[in-house]
Amino acid sequence: MSQEHLCVASVPLFAHLDIEEQRNINQLVTHQVFEKGKQIMTPDGDPQLVVIAHGSMKMYQLSASGREQLLRVVGPGGYEGENLLLDARNENLFGEALEKTEACLLAYEDFQQLLLTSPPLSLKLLKMNAGKMMQIERQTQFLTMEKVEERLVTYLLNICKATESTQVDIPMKMKELASFLGTTPETLSRKWKWLEHEELIQRKGNKINVLDKEALEGYL
DNA sequence: CCATTAATTGTCG
DNA sequence: CGACAATTAATGG
Known part of the structure; x- marks a missing residue:
């Protein structure tokens, strides 16, 4: 009973549905715990909707060179x-x-069936996907930029804008940020050093202090 | 402590 | 800029 973490009820995608529908969905859903580092989705796995209940999952692609x-x-x-x-x-x-992550899985056929029978759910999915789309567009803007420092600066300024602050806390490991920006940890480390040397920022570990936002914008 | 992983630095292509 | 190697820092048992 206590084991009923009911991701269906706690997840925005399903939260607004009435009890009846939630119970219905909950019956179709499979709960699974993934240890840190385990693959949750692979290209050749069964098509399924993955909803994260606890923990987090990184989504990534492999480039031709395996990076x-x-x-x-x-x-x-x-x-x-x-x-x-x-x-x-x-x-x-x-x-x-x-990290250790708990996910709820919904099979392809079941989900498709749900969409057919529940217009509210379909609508909610469309709305939430519109939001996801914006993030993807933001990511796309990185890929179109040639220089690493442009991508890094864009990333920094985006967070500044979002948090309305010059104090930026990088929410991931440098290794991961490098991957996110489409570069290597080595190059990223050198870009940080360069920005610091130019006195545009100040850095202590994952904490960045943006000293000159205007000058940074000049690099875009 | 030791072992493992992350971050940095140097050098080269 | 990326790849690789070497070194150092940080993390976790």
């Missing part, structure tokens, strides 16, 4: 795989647990 490109991190309440369910398979997309 991984971090796309995003899905936290509690987030979901992934809806495009697989809509027949858009990505042959190079992986999801991996960043």
Whole structure:
């Protein structure tokens, strides 16, 4: 009983539905715990909707050279795989647990059936996907930039804008940020040093203090 | 403590 | 800039 973590009720995607529907969905859903580092989604796995209940999952692609490109991190309440369910398979997309993570899995057929029988759910999915789309567009803007420092500066300024502060706390390991920005930890480390040397920022571990936002914008 | 992983630094192509 | 190696720092048992 206490084991009923009911991700269905706690997840935005399903939260607004009435009890009847939630119970229905909950019956179709499978709960599974993934240890840190375990693959949650692979290109050749069964198509399914993955909803994160606890923990987090990183989504990434592998480049031709085998380097991984971090796309995003899905936290509690987030979901992934809806495009697989809509027949858009990505042959190079992986999801991996960043920590011990509990997920709720919904099979392809079941989810499709749900969409057919529940217009509210379909609508909610569309709305939430619109939000996801914006993040993806933001990620795309990185990929179109040639220089690493442009991507890094864009990343920094985005967070500044979002938090309305010049104090930026990098929410991931440098290794992962490097992957997110499409570069290597070595290059990233050198870019930090350069920005610091130019006295545009100040850094202590994952804490960045933006000293000259205007000058940074000059690099875009 | 030791072992493992992350971050940094140097050098080269 | 990325790849690789070597070194140092940080983390976790």
